Amino acid sequence: MHHHLNTIAVTLAAIGLAGAQNSSWNHNLFTSSPPVYPSPETAGTGWEAALAQAEAFLANLTLEEKAGMVTGCSGPCVGNIAPIERLGFDGLCLQDGPLAIRQATYASVFPAGLTTAASWDKGLMYTRGLYMGQEFKGKGANVALGPVVGPLGRNARGGRNWEGFSPDPFLTGIAVEQTIWGMQSTGLQACVKHYIGNEQETQRNPSITKNGTTIEAVSSNIDDRTMHELYSWPFANAVRSGVASVMCSYNRVNGSYSCENSKTLNGILKEEFGFQGYVMSDWGGTHSGVPSINAGLDMDMPGTIGFFVSDNSYFGSNITTAVNNGSLSEARLDDMIKRIMTPYFHLKQNTDYPSIDPSGAIGGFFSVEPTTVQFPLGTVANVDVRANHATLIRELGSAGTVLLKNVNNALPLKAPKNIAVLGNDAGDLINGEYFDSSPYSQNAFGFEYGTLPVGGGSGTGRMSYLVDPLTAIKARAAQDGSLVQWILNNTLLSTPSGLSSLAPSPPDVCLVFLKTWAQEGLDRSTLLADWNSTAVVESVTSVCNNTIVVTHSGGLNVMPWANNPNVTAILAAHLPGTESGNSLVDILYGDVNPSGRLPYTIAKTQEDYSFADITNSTALATTTNPNAWQSDFEEGLLIDYRHFDYYNQSVQYEFGFGLSYSTFDISSLSVSNVYGGSNITSTPPPAKIIPGGNPTLWDVLYRATVTVSNTGDIAGATVPQLYLSLPQIPSEDPTPLHVLRGFEKVSLQPGQSTVVNFDLTRRDLSYWSVFQQEWIIAAGEIGVSVGLSSRDFKATSSFRVL
Ligand code: NOJ
Numbered sequence: 001m002h003h004h005l006n007t008i009a010v011t012l013a014a015i016g017l018a019g020a021q022n023s024s025w026n027h028n029l030f031t032s033s034p035p036v037y038p039s040p041e042t043a044g045t046g047w048e049a050a051l052a053q054a055e056a057f058l059a060n061l062t063l064e065e066k067a068g069m070v071t072g073c074s075g076p077c078v079g080n081i082a083p084i085e086r087l088g089f090d091g092l093c094l095q096d097g098p099l100a101i102r103q104a105t106y107a108s109v110f111p112a113g114l115t116t117a118a119s120w121d122k123g124l125m126y127t128r129g130l131y132m133g134q135e136f137k138g139k140g141a142n143v144a145l146g147p148v149v150g151p152l153g154r155n156a157r158g159g160r161n162w163e164g165f166s167p168d169p170f171l172t173g174i175a176v177e178q179t180i181w182g183m184q185s186t187g188l189q190a191c192v193k194h195y196i197g198n199e200q201e202t203q204r205n206p207s208i209t210k211n212g213t214t215i216e217a218v219s220s221n222i223d224d225r226t227m228h229e230l231y232s233w234p235f236a237n238a239v240r241s242g243v244a245s246v247m248c249s250y251n252r253v254n255g256s257y258s259c260e261n262s263k264t265l266n267g268i269l270k271e272e273f274g275f276q277g278y279v280m281s282d283w284g285g286t287h288s289g290v291p292s293i294n295a296g297l298d299m300d301m302p303g304t305i306g307f308f309v310s311d312n313s314y315f316g317s318n319i320t321t322a323v324n325n326g327s328l329s330e331a332r333l334d335d336m337i338k339r340i341m342t343p344y345f346h347l348k349q350n351t352d353y354p355s356i357d358p359s360g361a362i363g364g365f366f367s368v369e370p371t372t373v374q375f376p377l378g379t380v381a382n383v384d385v386r387a388n389h390a391t392l393i394r395e396l397g398s399a400g401t402v403l404l405k406n407v408n409n410a411l412p413l414k415a416p417k418n419i420a421v422l423g424n425d426a427g428d429l430i431n432g433e434y435f436d437s438s439p440y441s442q443n444a445f446g447f448e449y450g451t452l453p454v455g456g457g458s459g460t461g462r463m464s465y466l467v468d469p470l471t472a473i474k475a476r477a478a479q480d481g482s483l484v485q486w487i488l489n490n491t492l493l494s495t496p497s498g499l500s501s502l503a504p505s506p507p508d509v510c511l512v513f514l515k516t517w518a519q520e521g522l523d524r525s526t527l528l529a530d531w532n533s534t535a536v537v538e539s540v541t542s543v544c545n546n547t548i549v550v551t552h553s554g555g556l557n558v559m560p561w562a563n564n565p566n567v568t569a570i571l572a573a574h575l576p577g578t579e580s581g582n583s584l585v586d587i588l589y590g591d592v593n594p595s596g597r598l599p600y601t602i603a604k605t606q607e608d609y610s611f612a613d614i615t616n617s618t619a620l621a622t623t624t625n626p627n628a629w630q631s632d633f634e635e636g637l638l639i640d641y642r643h644f645d646y647y648n649q650s651v652q653y654e655f656g657f658g659l660s661y662s663t664f665d666i667s668s669l670s671v672s673n674v675y676g677g678s679n680i681t682s683t684p685p686p687a688k689i690i691p692g693g694n695p696t697l698w699d700v701l702y703r704a705t706v707t708v709s710n711t712g713d714i715a716g717a718t719v720p721q722l723y724l725s726l727p728q729i730p731s732e733d734p735t736p737l738h739v740l741r742g743f744e745k746v747s748l749q750p751g752q753s754t755v756v757n758f759d760l761t762r763r764d765l766s767y768w769s770v771f772q773q774e775w776i777i778a779a780g781e782i783g784v785s786v787g788l789s790s791r792d793f794k795a796t797s798s799f800r801v802l
Contacts, residue, residue: 025634030221033254036267039296041335042276042342045690046242050346054338057345060087061337063320063330070336071315072303075375076356077141078102078458079280079301081340082373090376092344093356094191094280094301098146098163099454099577100461101136102436105359106384108135109461110393112454112575113148114555115400117165117175117599118658120719121745124396125175129182131389136188138385140356140378142349143189143245147179148459149234150198150249153600154639156609157524159201162554162575163459166599167640168655169230170740170764173237180241187347192238193247194282196231196264197222200614201523203629204250205284211624218615218629219252225733226636228768228775232268236763239273240692244343246275248297250285256295259285265296274689278339289314290328298336357383386464390579395592397576397583402596403569403659404559410548410568412590412661415480416508419473422499422540424490424531425451425513425552426470433463435519445530446517449488453580455554457520463578469513469550472581476589483507494535499543510544511588512537518554523614527558527606534560541566550584552576556600558608562652572598590661593716595745597658597789601641603651611635611643641790642736656721656740656789662712662750666720668705669786669795674759675701680801682777684762697763697775704758706786706795710748717747722758723790725783725798729767738783738790758786765801777801 044051061069065084073082079094096102100109110116110128119125129147136144151158153167161167165175176192183190197220198204207215222231235246246269248259258264259281269275278298286292286300292314300315312318322328344350355378403411413419429450431439440447441456451468454460470486477484485502492498499505514529514536528534529551541547541564548569551557561567571594576583586592603609615631623629638646641655673680684696692698708720722742728735742758765782766775779802787793 025632027221027630027632030223030632031255033256033261033263036262036271037294039266039294039332039335040270042339044338044342045274045276047276047342047346050342051338053345054341057087057089057341058334058337063323066333066337067316067319069340070299070319070333071313072299072301073373075373076358076377078145079143080373080375083375090353092142093140093375094143094145095136095139095141096145096458097461098148098459100132101139101141101144102458102461104139104357104462105382106386106464107139107462108386108389108393109454109463109578111396111400111577112162113165113175114162114599115574115576116396117171118402118572118574118596119396119399119745120171120597120743121399122174122178124392124399125178126182127392128396129179130185131392133183133186133188134387135385135389137186138354138383140354141188142344142353143191144183145191145193145247145458147176147190148193149176149238150194150196150231152199152231152234154199154612154633155523155614156527156556157614158199158555159518159523160457160459160520162455162518168599168740169233171599171743173234176234177237177241180238180243184242184244184347187349187353189244189343189347189349191245191247191280192235192243194249195235195246195269196249196258197253198249198251198258200631201521202614202616203620209624213624214626215623216626216629217251217257218631219255220631220633221254222633223636223733224770225768226633227268229637230639235269236273236693239269239275240698242691244277244347246277246279247282248279248285250282257285257287259297260288260292260295262295270296273693274691276339276691277343278336286314289318290322293328293332293336298339354378357381393577394579394582394586397579398586398592398594400574400576400596401583401587401594402572402598403587403594404572404653404657405562405567405570406659407568408546410509410546411588413509413588416482418483418504418507419477419485420502420507420510420544421470421473421484421486421513422493422510423513423536424449424488425515426468426486426511427451427488428468428471429466433466435460441519444517444522444525446519448531451513451580452515452517452552452554452575453577454575455518459520466578467581469581469584472585473511473588476585490531490536494532494539496539496542498539502543506544508546510540510547512540512547512549514549514551516551516553516555516557524555527556527609528560529553529557537561537564537567552580556602558604558606559602559652593661593714594658595660595717595719597656597719598653599655601644601651601655602653603644608649608651612639636733637736638734642739645737645790646734654789654791656719657792660712660716660718662710662714662716664718664748664788665709665711666706666786666788666794667709668707669784669797671702671704671784671797671799673701674703675699680777682779682802683772683774697761699762700759701762701765701801702760702799704742704760704784704786706756707753708746708748708756709753710750713750715747715749717745718788719743719745720756720786721789723785723787723793724764725785726765726767727778727780727782729778735767738785740790
């Protein structure tokens with residue numbers, strides 16, 4: 001903690017005492033990031049036996065081998081650390097990504113993080129992580145490059161929001177810890193990414209002008225309170241759940257590149273959160289050697305300078321030189337290796353770990369150091385790791401589908417005689433099953449024909465099969481002898497005569513499938529669904545007064561047709577993975593009662609999100625100023641529902657909202673102090689830092705209890721949600737009016753009731769004080785609201801801690 005004393009003056013100035021609201025935002029306070037040195041050494045906290053093994057391993061390494069242990073090399077995986085045969089170390093194989101082992105054959109493609117968040121189901125989050133862990137391990141990967149909690153989703157148009165979970169840090173925090181627990185229970189290492197402030201794809205990396213000037217990557221300028229209460233919050237959960245590694249991001253944070261930012265790496269991550277594992281760079285995200293290392297970076301990936309550049313590394317032999325000439329301490333290099341090898345031994349990757357499936361050997365990225373590395377590959381190619389995971393994929397696909405509107409009993413379908421399936425998102429793929437190759441990323445709207453099961457880029461997955469909606473609907477409709485007619489051409493559908501081939505017409509029900517492409521490297525240009533979606537819905541509803549709209553989207557959509565009376569139902573199906581059609585049919589026909597809830601807000605118009613937009617402009621795109629790309633997070637804590645609530649703005653569908661085929665109620669809210677001690681201090685009692693930070697931040701101080709009832713006549717699940725109204729802090733930025741601090745998915749038979757408890761930890765009740773550099777429970781009343789969405793409170797109460 002002594003670093004804080006040394007740097008506190010700098011810290012207070014640089015991280016901003018100015019308010020985060022527009023009126024008081026002072027950009028100049030965010031142009032530098034305070035220094036925090038030296039880099040904290042791992043104590044192997046929680047991993048003590050493994051640390052001893054890592055130390056014994058380290059003792060045998062030459063300096064050259066040490067440099068190799070922290071520098072990516074060419075090899076069979078997306079990222080590779082060279083084997084050391086002499087020591088029986090097979091090297092490390094790092095593979096993408098957050099929803100599948102990206103490029104592997106005979107592997108599952110799971111619902112995206114976004115879909116998983118929309119399920120609000122902790123058990124399914126865990127099982128998805130567990131199955132992904134089994135598949136990565138089965139293919140011989142040591143490290144999965146996932147899950148994603150950055151982007152958090154500040155910008156509604158962010159191109160990678162779907163890889164992560166939700167713009168709410170609490171929901172994302174729960175999702176990430178469940179995922180990591182599941183993944184690492186198999187012996188796989190998880191790598192939570194991208195740390196931190198990676199909220200847009202535009203200018204995520206530096207660029208070079210025609211004249212050769214380097215224009216630096218966008219700087220996410222974030223005040224210290226917002227850093228703690230929003231963006232780093234889920235990373236603390238990840239550290240607490242024992243995550244092996246953290247990937248630093250491409251962007252700059254308060255002026256310094258994330259992979260050489262000593263405040264965020266040494267300060268917040270390693271010191272405050274007590275992270276004991278290793279920080280690896282995003283691919284080509286390292287911009288220096290010794291400075292990055294001293295700022296807390298432990299591993300350079302893929303071991304090249306720049307992205308896709310085969311060149312020297314800032315690490316590699318530069319490390320050997322720097323240790324030999326005294327500019328880098330060997331103790332710091334040793335700490336890097338201990339951080340890398342402790343989770344490896346803790347997860348027992350040294351014993352009986354599967355070899356790398358040669359079919360997954362994509363060659364990764366070429367780098368020169370070391371030049372020729374032989375990785376031990378397995379003898380059997382194309383190992384099928386899918387097991388029975390399709391069952392979970394189908395279930396989670398349904399669970400992450402949100403029923404937003406349902407009038408005139410449109411859903412569930414009751415054996416309609418004449419069904420129309422419309423739109424270019426309804427049918428099968430025609431360009432192949434792998435969304436990280438050119439047919440799928442030619443333009444901002446992706447490919448024209450075929451349903452959208454996942455997004456594009458390194459967060460995608462190679463599908464071994466795909467159940468498209470049209471095929472699944474045909475199969476189900478056959479059971480009722482229904483007629484199924486389909487038109488998949490959106491250009492045709494968006495003209496008034498586009499539906500003239502239907503007969504008989506109008507059909508009993510028109511199912512319109514819309515999609516929204518999103519991919520790494522590109523932010524979305526619109527929040528509308530793609531491919532003339534608005535015109536398509538207009539022409540379908542002009543013919544069909546029972547139109548059900550289904551969206552498959554890599555993020556949120558605004559829905560200008562939501563109040564159209566001929567739109568009788570809306571399902572936001574997100575990105576469901578390979579069982580897409582089955583997951584949907586289960587809901588359409590009522591075999592599964594919808595229980596998904598929005599993990600974000602659907603506002604009325606795109607402009608409603610302009611308070612936190614992507615930083616971009618023609619001037620920026622042609623700038624010659626290396627430091628021009630500045631993204632000021634002026635809205636502070638007020639993103640998504642926190643913004644709409646604070647400004648009392650009406651929205652189309654609020655955060656946490658979702659319908660069921662049944663109805664539910666909540667009653668009998670009570671809140672009690674379960675801490676025992678009557679004197680709860682405003683600051684956390686000091687304690688030895690463990691992964692996750694001061695353990696007293698996780699003490700359960702209060703417990704809220706409600707009764708949840710199924711008041712309808714069919715079985716189903718609902719999601720009671722607890723929101724706190726924490727006190728406003730005098731002369732501080734606004735505290736959001738309500739923040740999510742608890743949720744449970746509850747399955748109930750008709751007429752059945754159950755008691756649900758929400759445990760409230762010290763962190764849940766605190767705000768981050770920039771002045772005290774501590775989590776503080778403020779004096780004043782704390783409001784408690786429990787409801788079925790962020791705007792549908794069924795029971796309220798309040799209590800005072802201080
Ligand atoms: C860059 C992406 O940002 C990261 O998420 C991914 O893991 C690496 N590329 C490797 O593909």
